[in-house]
Amino acid sequence: xxxxxxxxxxxxxxxxxxxxxxxxxxxxxxxxxxxxxxxxxxxxxxxxxxxxxxxxxxxxxxxxxxxxxxxxxxxxxxxxxxxxxxxxxxxxxxxxxxxxxxxxxxxxxxxxxxxxxxxxxxxxxxxxxxxxxxxxxxxxxxxxxxxxxxxxxxxxxxxxxxxxxxxxxxxxxxxxxxxxxxxxxxxxxxxxxxxxxxxxxxxxxxxxxxxxxxxxxxxxxxxxxxxxxxxxxxxxxxxxxxxxxxxxxxxxxxxxxxxxxxx
Amino acid sequence: xxxxxxxxxxxxxxxxxxxxxxxxxxxxxxxxxxxxxxxxxxxxxxxxxxxxxxxxxxxxxxxxxxxxxxxxxxxxxxxxxxxxxxxxxxxxxxxxxxxxxxxxxxxxxxxxxxxxxxxxxxxxxxxxxxxxxxxxxxxxxxxxxxxxxxxxxxxxxxxxxxxxxxxxxxxxxxxxxxxxxxxxxxxxxxxxxxxxxxxxxxxxxxxxxxxxxxxxxxxxxxxxxxxxxxxxxxxxxxxxxxxxxxxxxxxxxxxxxxxxxxxxxxxxxxxxxxxxxxxxxxxxxxxxxxxxxxxxxxxxxxxxxxxxxxxxxxxxxxxxxxxxxxxxxxx
Ligand SMILES: Cc1cc2nc3c(=O)[nH]c(=O)nc-3n(C[C@H](O)[C@H](O)[C@H](O)COP(=O)(O)OP(=O)(O)OC[C@H]3O[C@@H](n4cnc5c(N)ncnc54)[C@H](O)[C@@H]3O)c2cc1C
Numbered sequence: 001x002x003x004x005x006x007x008x009x010x011x012x013x014x015x016x017x018x019x020x021x022x023x024x025x026x027x028x029x030x031x032x033x034x035x036x037x038x039x040x041x042x043x044x045x046x047x048x049x050x051x052x053x054x055x056x057x058x059x060x061x062x063x064x065x066x067x068x069x070x071x072x073x074x075x076x077x078x079x080x081x082x083x084x085x086x087x088x089x090x091x092x093x094x095x096x097x098x099x100x101x102x103x104x105x106x107x108x109x110x111x112x113x114x115x116x117x118x119x120x121x122x123x124x125x126x127x128x129x130x131x132x133x134x135x136x137x138x139x140x141x142x143x144x145x146x147x148x149x150x151x152x153x154x155x156x157x158x159x160x161x162x163x164x165x166x167x168x169x170x171x172x173x174x175x176x177x178x179x180x181x182x183x184x185x186x187x188x189x190x191x192x193x194x195x196x197x198x199x200x201x202x203x204x205x206x207x208x209x210x211x212x213x214x215x216x217x218x219x220x221x222x223x224x225x226x227x228x229x230x231x232x233x234x235x236x237x238x239x240x241x242x243x244x245x246x247x248x249x250x251x252x253x254x255x256x257x258x259x260x261x262x263x
Numbered sequence: 264x265x266x267x268x269x270x271x272x273x274x275x276x277x278x279x280x281x282x283x284x285x286x287x288x289x290x291x292x293x294x295x296x297x298x299x300x301x302x303x304x305x306x307x308x309x310x311x312x313x314x315x316x317x318x319x320x321x322x323x324x325x326x327x328x329x330x331x332x333x334x335x336x337x338x339x340x341x342x343x344x345x346x347x348x349x350x351x352x353x354x355x356x357x358x359x360x361x362x363x364x365x366x367x368x369x370x371x372x373x374x375x376x377x378x379x380x381x382x383x384x385x386x387x388x389x390x391x392x393x394x395x396x397x398x399x400x401x402x403x404x405x406x407x408x409x410x411x412x413x414x415x416x417x418x419x420x421x422x423x424x425x426x427x428x429x430x431x432x433x434x435x436x437x438x439x440x441x442x443x444x445x446x447x448x449x450x451x452x453x454x455x456x457x458x459x460x461x462x463x464x465x466x467x468x469x470x471x472x473x474x475x476x477x478x479x480x481x482x483x484x485x486x487x488x489x490x491x492x493x494x495x496x497x498x499x500x501x502x503x504x505x506x507x508x509x510x511x512x513x514x515x516x517x518x519x520x521x522x523x524x525x526x527x528x529x530x531x532x533x534x535x536x537x538x539x540x541x542x543x544x545x546x547x548x549x550x551x552x553x554x555x556x557x558x559x560x561x562x563x564x565x566x567x568x569x570x571x572x573x574x575x576x577x578x579x580x581x582x583x584x585x586x587x588x589x590x591x592x593x594x
Contacts, residue, residue, distance in 0.1 A: 013406050017543040018565070020408045029409050099372070100381060129404050129524060131384050132372035135340075139376035144341055144455040147369045150518065160459065164518050166365045166472070166527075168464035172339075175455040184508070184525055185518055222381040226412045231403060234550060238557075238570045246576035250585035253556070253574050258592050260572070262533050262554050263476075263500065 001059030001154065003050045004113070005083065006106055006121045006133065007043035009067055009074055011035045013126040027228040029127070037071045039078070042122025044189035046182040049152050050120050051082045051190065057154050060084050062113065066105050068095040072205065080192035080200035091210040093217040099128075101220040103136035108213045110141060118159065119179040123148045134181035144178045150185035267418040270296040271356040272324065273347075274307045275364060281322075283431065283472075284362035288424060289323050290432030291389055292360050295398075298391050301357060304328060305440070308346055310336035320440045323432050327440045328354075334449045337461075338366050341454045344373045346447045351378060353445075356419050358398060360389075363423040363528070375421040382421040383413055385528075387428040398422075406524055407547025426472075427530040427551065466517040467494055467504065474503035476533045479522055479549070482509035483538020483559070483578060490515040493537065496586040499593060505529070507545050523548035537578050541566025558582060 011031040019032030039047070050061045062085040063078040070088050079086055089109050097105070110116065119141075121134035138145030150169070151162035161172050161180055174180070192200070210217065241256055243249040257263050270292045275282045289305065296303040305324040310333055320327060328350055334342045347370070351359060359374075361367035363385045375382035387410075388401035398420055401412045471477060478493050478500070490504065497504045506516040508525060522529055523545040534552035538559060539545060546569055549555075557570035558578045567573045574581050 013544070017406070017408050020405070022409045029405050098381070100376070103376070123525075127405050129385070129402075129406065131368060132375070132382055135369070135372035136376040139373055145373060146340070146456065148365075165461075166519060167470075168462045168519065170458060170462070171460040173457045173459045178455065185511075222417045223383070223413045223415050226399065226414050228404075228409050228411050231407055231410050231547075234555070234569050236555075236569065236571050238567045238573045240567075241572060241574050246574075246580035247584040249574045249576055250558075250581040250583065251588040253558070253572060253581070254585050254588035254592060256572055257556065257589075260554075262556070262572075263589065263593060 001053065001057055001118070002062075002116045003053065003059055004062045004064060004110060004116050004119045005043070005047045005050050005078070006119065006137070007047065007063055007065050007075070007078065008040045008122070008125045008127075009037050009065060009070055010040045010125060010127040012038045013041065022228055022230045024227070024229060027225050029228070037074050039074060039189075040122055040126045042124060042126065042182060042184060044122075045184050045186045046120040046122050047078055047081065047083065048189045049149070049180075049182050049186045050118075053118075053152065053154050054082065062087060064089060064106060064109060066094055066097065066102055068092055076200045076203070076205075077192060077197075079203050080197040081190055085206070086203070087206045087208065089208050089213065091215075093210055096225070097217065098221050098223040099130045099132035099136055100222045101217055103133045103140055104220045105213060105215055106133070106137050107140040108215055109208060112213070117176045119143075119177075121179065121181045123181045123183045134179055138179035141179070144174050145181070146172050146174050146178065147181040148183045149180050150183055152180060152186070267355045267357045269302045269304055269354065269356040270299070271351070271354065271359045272303070272305045273359060273361040273367070273370075274305050274322070275362055275366060282362060282364070284364060284424070284426045286431035287427070287429040288360045288362060291424065291429040293323055293432060295358070295389060295391060299357065299396065302326065304354070304356065306330060306347070306350060308335055308343055320442055321438070322440060323438065324440045327442045328445045329442060330445045330447055332447050332449055334451060334454070337458055339454075339456060339458060340369055340373055341456055342449060343370055344377055345449055347374055348377050349447050350445050351419055358420045358422055361421070361423045363425045367423040371421045371423045378419065378421075380417040380419055380421065381415050382423070384423045386422055386424050389422065389424065389429075403547055406544045407550070408543055425528055464517055464519065466520050468497050469501065469503040471503045471505050471520060471522070471527050471529050474501070475531055476500050476502035476535070477505050477522070477529055477531045477549070477552070478502050478535045478537065479505040479507065479539060480510050480515055480537050481507040481539030482513070484510060484515055486513045486515050492582060492586065496582075496589065499586070499590050502535070507539050536566050536570070537582060539566055540564050541569055558585070
């Protein structure tokens with residue numbers, strides 16, 4: 001079972017969002033100083049899904065990441081958690097990529113690898129929230145794609161994928177090779193053991209740049225970012241209701257809501 | 264100029280007919296089409312006996328395409344992409360609008376890559392740059408920490424739009440669309456996926472999508488037992504019950520009741536958040552609610568930055584009397 005997991009490095013989305021600012025001129029989100037880079041959480045779940053399959057059926061897990069200035073320690077965590085190989089697709093031009101460019105770079109690297117059974121991606125990246133690289137990569141590689149999985153079960157040359165839909169869930173059988181995008185419901189990435197973390201520091205990493213991959217980013221980008229602005233927050237002043245006891249406060253809340261015409 | 268022409272809306276039905284988002288897409292599509300001086304079309308994909316076909320003419324579109332095939336009986340990415348690919352390649356619309364629904368967000372990227380164009384998902388605004396006649400596509404990014412506006416020179420542009428971001432189209436009675444049955448050819452053996460099970464799991468009470476009031480519980484509620492109380496109050500207010508991610512993980516509510524960027528994006532008239540901290544990922548899924556009320560024991564919880572009314576306190580003490588008073592007031 002040959003699996004490839006695509007992961008993106010993002011600023012920790014769980015870090016406090018109060019300090020997050022938008023640099024309108026540079027069209028960039030500025031995260032508070034000290035926010036560490038992490039693997040995008042949905043991608044960690046994708047890796048966990050691959051490792052769960054490996055636990056039961058064995059196999060080989062290759063982790064791939066596209067970007068500029070990729071943080072080795074962050075991505076080595078994938079090796080420490082149980083991945084067998086880490087390939088960084090790293091270039092100075094791999095910056096602020098759109099989904100089409102990212103999927104094309106991954107496709108080029110995967111074609112170099114040649115054969116595989118299952119590709120796993122996070123359902124969307126925690127920074128761009130674009131939600132397209134997985135589906136797009138499957139199209140570029142001409143393989144079927146099932147999105148937003150909350151469970152994956154390996155069968156005979158196929159996988160059964162459980163996915164949440166608006167009124168319940170469904171199970172889709174897909175022939176391998178295939179691509180599955182993963183949602184957080186699959187579970188968080190296991191915590192690596194200390195000795196595995198240490199061992200991972202010594203494992204070799206493959207690095208490929210744009211030239212080696214035959215990629216010209218400028219010719220691949222299909223989206224222009226025109227502007228980036230802070231979100232429009234609700235402009236409210238919270239009316240705090242306090243009373244001698246919490247029970248009375250509860251009653252007052254109901255009365256206030258009636259008074260304001262909310263109920 | 265390009266040779267693309269027209270705005271196309273992908274129509275979705277729920278149990279009670281046309282989805283509200285489809286009406287909103289038609290409203291927005293009509294406006295954009297008129298501004299560009301291009302026609303508006305709607306496309307309905309399904310299998311034999313698309314009953315709604317008869318009403319399709321009243322959708323406000325100039326043309327309605329009905330794409331029927333045995334293999335299109337139920338939504339599947341592969342078959343729907345193949346069917347729409349054929350229609351879109353023939354019709355060459357400037358843009359194809361879909362709802363940011365479970366179907367739209369799955370279908371749009373695959374179709375876009377198939378057509379070697381782009382998709383932009385979860386847009387909250389769609390405008391035309393009048394000088395260039397290019398579409399300005401605006402969507403939240405970074406879990407809601409920023410809003411980005413994109414353009415592209417690639418067509419057709421596949422766009423999904425968030426529910427309630429646009430005003431619905433009034434059904435234009437009297438205006439009859441030209442209904443076209445578009446024949447697709449689908450080769451069963453080329454498809455690699457099969458739906459083997461579909462399970463309805465609505466959860467208790469009203470659905471999030473149809474409720475004007477939502478009571479949402481977070482980690483502070485604990486598991487199903489705590490949610491029992493929220494359900495009882497929901498019944499009084501004709502509200503739906505939802506939850507944060509930890510609430511779903513703790514099995515307090517069904518996974519399809521999660522609110523936020525991973526779950527459902529809702530915009531009710533009233534959102535009552537109980538034991539929810541108000542993380543950006545949760546609030547970007549409900550921040551468009553008209554009014555927000557919060558009960559949380561932590562006075563510094565971010566939820567109070569969004570709330571109109573709040574009580575700082577243990578919900579186990581605040582909520583029962585709140586609920587009892589509500590019952591008294593609404594009965
Ligand atoms: C990429 C990504 C996507 C995400 N998507 C989503 C999403 O779609 N939806 C979502 O909800 N989350 C999402 N999250 C998780 C999100 O960041 C938060 O972790 C989550 O929303 C927190 O849920 P919570 O408010 O229930 O729990 P907490 O943040 O733990 O807050 C619990 C709150 O309950 C209060 N409380 C505890 N006990 C009591 C009591 N007895 N009485 C009153 N108050 C009490 C506490 O003061 C606290 O404020 C996502 C995270 C990431 C990184």
